[in-house]
Amino acid sequence: MTARILEGKVFAAQIKEEAARGVESIKKEFGITPSLAVIIVGENPASQVYVRNKHKTCEELGIRSEVVTMPENTTKEELIAEIDELNLDKSINGILVQLPLPAAIKAHEEEILNRIDPLKDVDGFHPYNVGKLVTGSPTLVPCTPAGCIKMLDFAGIEIDGKRAVIIGRSNIVGKPMLHLLMSRHATVTVCHSHTHNLAEVTREADILVAAMGKPKFVTADMVKPGSVIVDVGINRNAPKKLVGDVDFDNVKDIASAITPVPGGVGLLTVAMLMQNVVKAARLQLQ
Ligand code: NAD
Numbered sequence: 001m002t003a004r005i006l007e008g009k010v011f012a013a014q015i016k017e018e019a020a021r022g023v024e025s026i027k028k029e030f031g032i033t034p035s036l037a038v039i040i041v042g043e044n045p046a047s048q049v050y051v052r053n054k055h056k057t058c059e060e061l062g063i064r065s066e067v068v069t070m071p072e073n074t075t076k077e078e079l080i081a082e083i084d085e086l087n088l089d090k091s092i093n094g095i096l097v098q099l100p101l102p103a104a105i106k107a108h109e110e111e112i113l114n115r116i117d118p119l120k121d122v123d124g125f126h127p128y129n130v131g132k133l134v135t136g137s138p139t140l141v142p143c144t145p146a147g148c149i150k151m152l153d154f155a156g157i158e159i160d161g162k163r164a165v166i167i168g169r170s171n172i173v174g175k176p177m178l179h180l181l182m183s184r185h186a187t188v189t190v191c192h193s194h195t196h197n198l199a200e201v202t203r204e205a206d207i208l209v210a211a212m213g214k215p216k217f218v219t220a221d222m223v224k225p226g227s228v229i230v231d232v233g234i235n236r237n238a239p240k241k242l243v244g245d246v247d248f249d250n251v252k253d254i255a256s257a258i259t260p261v262p263g264g265v266g267l268l269t270v271a272m273l274m275q276n277v278v279k280a281a282r283l284q285l286q
Pocket of ligand 1: 167193
């Protein structure tokens with residue numbers, strides 16, 4: 001068997017189409033253009049690429065985008081003051097602080113992110129939004145896991161009643177993915193670096209989500225024949241060469257569907273961010 005390849009660009013286009021329709025309806029109903037402010041601190045080249053990509057996608061969908069560039073030596077207080085200003089600015093619907101922060105303020109990341117108005121928190125990282133997700137009333141949900149669920153839906157892959165296994169328990173991917181899959185009535189197991197007999201658990205998965213950050217870690221013997229493999233991992237194993245957490249070449253012969261890296265889940269994240277900007281604008285207008 002050769003798996004169906006779940007091409008990120010196909011599903012990202014569908015997610016962006018939905019977002020563009022949302023932008024249009026807000027413009028018609030309220031006469032405003034949804035807007036996103038992205039704060040980038042320092043000169044991390046990868047972050048600069050991500051921010052440019054977000055800006056470009058906003059423009060493509062008719063979302064107003066503002067990039068706030070702050071120097072490497074920005075203090076925690078200066079960054080918080082900028083967030084406070086954007087929180088009060090009624091013309092801004094979404095605020096995102098590009099991570100990672102420079103080393104000097106990295107330790108304050110939680111305090112900084114928690115300063116963002118929860119209604120403008122388009123990354124979905126604020127404890128208020130995390131609480132809404134956990135209690136079953138999701139509003140602004142982290143973009144990568146939310147994008148994966150959209151992809152499964154667009155691909156016509158059933159979640160209800162399925163056995164799902166997630167490798168990784170981060171706040172950005174693993175934990176929100178647990179709640180999203182559980183809310184869709186999957187039976188979910190979360191594995192992490194202390195899990196014993198990992199392969200035994202992953203072999204039970206109808207849907208296996210790899211989000212650990214270990215190149216090609218998930219090998220064919222860890223996968224149940226016919227399962228759906230969602231590879232969230234992005235690992236740089238040589239300059240300009242990206243690989244996922246899954247040994248794609250071998251696993252694709254066993255799975256029924258699989259996301260490639262690059263060209264898979266990575267493309268869904270920015271598309272889903274656009275939907276969160278639309279959602280944030282609606283939350284503020286209600
Ligand atoms: P993280 O480092 O915060 O978490 C990694 C998780 O993997 C931890 O919970 C850890 O317990 C688990 N883990 C590590 N080694 C393990 C092992 N040997 N066995 C079992 N579990 C193990 O990472 P993250 O932020 O969740 O990101 C995970 C991966 O996803 C990274 O490669 C990252 O680059 C990628 N990522 C991609 C996107 C995207 O847009 N596609 C978004 C976010 C993260």
